[in-house]
Amino acid sequence: MTTGLRAAIRVARPSFEIDVQLDLEPRKTLALMGPNGAGKSTIVHAIAGIQHLTAGQISLNGTVLSGPGVHLPPHRRAIGLLGQQPRLFPHFDAAENIAFAARAAGLSKRAAQQVAHDWLERLGLMAFATQRPAALSGGQQQRVALARALAAGPKLLLVDEPFSALDVQAAVEMRELVREELSRTGTTAVVVSHSGADALALAERLLVIERGVVVQQGHTRQVLAEPATEFVRAVANSVPAGYESEPEKRCSP
Amino acid sequence: MTAQVDVGTRAPSLVLLPAVLAVALLVLPLMALLTQASWSTLWADVTSPQALQALGLSLRTGLLATVLCTLLGVPLALLIARSSPHVAQVLRALVAVPLVLPPMVGGVALLLLFGRTSGIGQLLEQLWGFTLPFSTAAVVMAQMFVALPFLVLTVEGTLRTSGAAYEQTAATLGAGRWMVLTRISLPLAAPGLLAGMILCFARALGEFGATALFAGNAPGRTQTMPLAIYTAFNGAGAGRESAVALSLLLLAAAVLVLVCLRAWRPGALK
Amino acid sequence: MQLRPTLALAGLLVLALSSCAANGGMENAAQPQTQINISAATSLHEPFEQLAQEFREQHPEILLSDISYDGSSTLATQILAGAPTDVFASADEPNMDAVQEAGLATTASIFATNTLVIAVPHGNPGNINELADLAKATTVLCAPEVPCGSAAKKLLDLAGVQVEAASLEQNVGTVLVKVATGEADAGLVYRTEIANEPTVESIIPPDAHKVVNSYPISVVDNASDDEQEVAKREAAEVFVDYVLSEHGQQVMSEYGFGSPSTSAQLKTEQK
Numbered sequence: 118m119t120t121g122l123r124a125a126i127r128v129a130r131p132s133f134e135i136d137v138q139l140d141l142e143p144r145k146t147l148a149l150m151g152p153n154g155a156g157k158s159t160i161v162h163a164i165a166g167i168q169h170l171t172a173g174q175i176s177l178n179g180t181v182l183s184g185p186g187v188h189l190p191p192h193r194r195a196i197g198l199l200g201q202q203p204r205l206f207p208h209f210d211a212a213e214n215i216a217f218a219a220r221a222a223g224l225s226k227r228a229a230q231q232v233a234h235d236w237l238e239r240l241g242l243m244a245f246a247t248q249r250p251a252a253l254s255g256g257q258q259q260r261v262a263l264a265r266a267l268a269a270g271p272k273l274l275l276v277d278e279p280f281s282a283l284d285v286q287a288a289v290e291m292r293e294l295v296r297e298e299l300s301r302t303g304t305t306a307v308v309v310s311h312s313g314a315d316a317l318a319l320a321e322r323l324l325v326i327e328r329g330v331v332v333q334q335g336h337t338r339q340v341l342a343e344p345a346t347e348f349v350r351a352v353a354n355s356v357p358a359g360y361e362s363e364p365e366k367r368c369s370p
Numbered sequence: 371m372t373a374q375v376d377v378g379t380r381a382p383s384l385v386l387l388p389a390v391l392a393v394a395l396l397v398l399p400l401m402a403l404l405t406q407a408s409w410s411t412l413w414a415d416v417t418s419p420q421a422l423q424a425l426g427l428s429l430r431t432g433l434l435a436t437v438l439c440t441l442l443g444v445p446l447a448l449l450i451a452r453s454s455p456h457v458a459q460v461l462r463a464l465v466a467v468p469l470v471l472p473p474m475v476g477g478v479a480l481l482l483l484f485g486r487t488s489g490i491g492q493l494l495e496q497l498w499g500f501t502l503p504f505s506t507a508a509v510v511m512a513q514m515f516v517a518l519p520f521l522v523l524t525v526e527g528t529l530r531t532s533g534a535a536y537e538q539t540a541a542t543l544g545a546g547r548w549m550v551l552t553r554i555s556l557p558l559a560a561p562g563l564l565a566g567m568i569l570c571f572a573r574a575l576g577e578f579g580a581t582a583l584f585a586g587n588a589p590g591r592t593q594t595m596p597l598a599i600y601t602a603f604n605g606a607g608a609g610r611e612s613a614v615a616l617s618l619l620l621l622a623a624a625v626l627v628l629v630c631l632r633a634w635r636p637g638a639l640k
Numbered sequence: 641m642q643l644r645p646t647l648a649l650a651g652l653l654v655l656a657l658s659s660c661a662a663n664g665g666m667e668n669a670a671q672p673q674t675q676i677n678i679s680a681a682t683s684l685h686e687p688f689e690q691l692a693q694e695f696r697e698q699h700p701e702i703l704l705s706d707i708s709y710d711g712s713s714t715l716a717t718q719i720l721a722g723a724p725t726d727v728f729a730s731a732d733e734p735n736m737d738a739v740q741e742a743g744l745a746t747t748a749s750i751f752a753t754n755t756l757v758i759a760v761p762h763g764n765p766g767n768i769n770e771l772a773d774l775a776k777a778t779t780v781l782c783a784p785e786v787p788c789g790s791a792a793k794k795l796l797d798l799a800g801v802q803v804e805a806a807s808l809e810q811n812v813g814t815v816l817v818k819v820a821t822g823e824a825d826a827g828l829v830y831r832t833e834i835a836n837e838p839t840v841e842s843i844i845p846p847d848a849h850k851v852v853n854s855y856p857i858s859v860v861d862n863a864s865d866d867e868q869e870v871a872k873r874e875a876a877e878v879f880v881d882y883v884l885s886e887h888g889q890q891v892m893s894e895y896g897f898g899s900p901s902t903s904a905q906l907k908t909e910q911k
Contacts, residue, residue: 165542191541192550198542206536208557217553221545269543487822503823504778504806586807586818587783593808604713604810605785 121145121305122273125173126163128156134171135159135329139307141273141322143178146299146306148320148337150313152348156329157309161275164307165198166191177272192221197271199295201278203262205250211261212237212246218269236264240294256287260294267302274299276308280315292318313341313356325349400621407618408611415615423590424598425619431506431594432574435513439521439570442514444563447525448551462523469519476515477583484511484584508585509592513574521570528562529555572627576620595620673703674868674875677724679715680707681731681787681855683754683812683830687895688729695882702875711811712736712787719744719860726876729857729883732787736856748858751883753898754830755852756788756795758843759819766825771799771845777825780818783808787853788815792828795851816840832896852898857883 122141127134135156141147151157162168164175166182166189174184177196182189205214212233219229237243240260250258259279266274276295280288296319299306308319316323316337323337325348333345344350381389408415415421450461468476484502485491494500502508533555540550556563578596585592587601595616603613680688688707696704708715708725716735719725720742728745730736731754739745760768766777774796781803782789789808796803806824809815815827820839830853834842859876862869882888889899 167538167542191538192544192546195544196542198539202535204535204539206540206554206558217540217545218543221540221543221549265543271544481821481823485821485823501778582810583814586780587809588805588807600810601783601785601808603717604711604783610717 120178122164122175122177122307124164124175126160126175127170127172128159128163128168129171130156130159130329133329137324137326137329137331139324141305141307143305144303145322146308146320148316148323149307149309149326150311150316150323150349150352151326155326157326158277160326161198161277161307161309164273165196165275166194195270195272197266197269197274199259199263199266199274199276199279201282203250203255203258203279205253205258205261205265207250210247210249211242211253214250214261215265215268218265222268222270232268233264236268237261240264254287255283256291259283259287259291263291263295263298267298267304271304274304274306276306276319278309278311281311295319311352313352316352317341317356403614403617403621407614411611412615412618415612416619418612420589420598421612421616421619424593424595424616427506427509427590427593428575428595431509431513432571435510435517435574436521436567436571438510439514439518439574440563440567443518443521443566443570444525444556447522447529447566448555450522450526451529462526465519465522467519468516469523473512473516473577473579474583477512477580480508480512480515480580480584484508503584504586504588504592506585506591509581509594512580512584513577516577516580517570517573520573521566524566524569525559525563528559528566532562533558568627568630572624575623575627673701674871675703675705676726676872676875676879677705678707678727678729678879679719679723679725679860680709680727680729681712681715682709683731683832684729684752684855685709686836687891687897691883691888691891695879699875699878702878704879713785725860726872727857727879728860729855731853731855732790733854733856735787736858739860740858744860744862745858746861748856749880749884750854750900751857751888752855752892753852753900754832754855755848755898756791756828756845757831757834757848758826758845759816759829759834759837759840760826760843761819761822761824762839762841764841765822768826768843770843771796771801771847774803774826774828775801778806778823779803780807780809780815780824780827781805782812782815782828783810786811788812788828788830791851791853795828795845795847798847798850799845835896854900855897 121143122139124137124139126137126139129135137156137160139147139149139160149157149160159168163170163183169188170183172185175182176184177194181187182194182196205211206217209217212230215233215236216226216229219232220226224232234243234246237246242257242260245253245257245261250261253261263279279295280291283291292315295308298304299319306319308315310316310319320337322335323340324334325332325340325346327346327348333340333349340349341353341356344353446461446465450458450465453461481503482488483490484494486495486501486503491502494502502511536554536558537550540554545553575594576596577594578600581592581594582597582600587593587597589598593601599613599616599620602616603610678688678692688709692704692707695702710718712730712732712735715725715728716730716738719728719739728736728739729751730739733748736745736748740748758768758771758774760766766773768774768777781792784790784793788811807818809818812829812833815824816829816833816837818824819827819829820837831842831844831848834840857880859873859880861873861876864870883892893899
């Protein structure tokens, strides 16, 4: 029986074809890197079900999500998406945003409210429970968005550059929070980032794509230590010297 | 006081004259209604039983038409907003036809379809002994014919632009289509929906051509405000004064509608 | 074979030249034309088109613009608001009175009369035989505010019939349409409207001759001494006289209108 994410993604695009093989064990995190326009977002959207495949197959824990003649709609994939923009529902307050996800996962209204309450408490955002998103800072919004994504109980979480719109301090805090929560909830995740530091902090494995194809993959630390392309070398050079990768700690029992 | 900074976004002064002329073209005729009104008889004209009867009928039929347009128009708007671009374009063009058509033509078309001698008309008469022309139902139908496009196009525009990203987000959270519709799409489109309903009501209130042809002009049953105005205008002498008075009443209603619309525009809720 | 196109071309040239010449000739011959505008009630459309055509042939010195037809009330309002009208032919007297009271019309003369008939759709599905039958049928009338409506009201009052109209139309034309399309069982329209409407049948009620609609015509004038205005006034008088002439009256009667004397007689009777 196959578990985790098994994806052979082929999507035709006007300039080039995306053709990527991507496998991920349960409870692990994979970092996906590449220059702008390499096809990262298309891959994320294909896994989320927003983008149709030209060919190939995507399965999660043995269930085929996309493939020949199969296309499960996004809401039936149990795949969460945390993007660059938090996209909190503007007409709901913070608690309602989180409760919405729990309701969507099938919880009763009361249970969903409890889930929202627990999340806000853990994130230290209880004071903002009844605030609309517009009243929250960018960092606070992203934390609520993370809570909302995880409250839906996803089998896989797609994290698409959620730190890039935040200031440096908030980005570091947010990254730490994502790391902790992925670990605590045991959620399988794919993280898209421009930053080698993010990849080192969050992902055991790193997959680098350029113009739609995989150019290098392996253990994050190893890939960055032995860059195969100019792009990877630039990423490796941007990581602060002596930066310690933290997933190693997470993986050890 | 807020200081205004010229950042090069102000309109060039060359547009000033045509712009002022455009405003004059729109506003001066309405001012003439005010100045030409016979103020001494205005109150009596506006509160005469005939005027109140026509106003009451206009409000009742206009509201009913708006409710029915909302029930039929919102699902259609949703369908257009979620169709492929090609299908949406065709549907949108279809919906827009009554907008560019003279309402009279709509009245003729309704008469041909539902008239007493038409197939549908004969069926209605045989089944229920009911004839549409000259009935209040015909007034509502004529109003719906001309007002529905306003609602559909306004709501469709809002649905297409306001919520797409949030709907996708809701879907990735596992929310089914119905939940996305009722808890995300429609609430987010609420300002547009309200604007559409107000526009729809305003258009229904002002509807004349299709009503005159399809529903006729019977006081209390099909004589709405615009028909009462035209009838009064057609009477020589004193009739014209009451036509102006009734026009002012309708103008006041229109201004009220616009004030409501302004208050409910997206972003006005802060 | 080469000849033909050349011939054709020559022909065209000749034609072009001659038409130029004709134009030039006309311009030279014509005295400065006086242009007049006529506003007439819709029901006068057919006889007035014929009269206008004849008038243009007989009076080349007067440039008669296309006649503007509309409801008498609309026309009166336009004239009161300063429309450049030189002759007003109304379908009723109150609208003419309004123009006269404003000092814009000189003496108005009755030039035609009209009476009402019951119009029913082809085959008379409502089985209408007399005015009393209108009470129980789907009947369409003109609104009492407009000339044909006030006449209808008088006629029904005379017959002692109470009719709750399905619709009170703004003009006689839409009454006729609603009868012709079968939407209404019956309607009261002018006798002259029926003449060339094959899809309707008409019934003449016994009292019809007692309710006579009079059509007044008058020169519209702002009493200016301006030379051009005076010329217009004189030209307008020529047209009014033409309508009132024996021939004019002949044309009116050909289209089913009654003579002015009917109206005069009735007024005497009523006195």
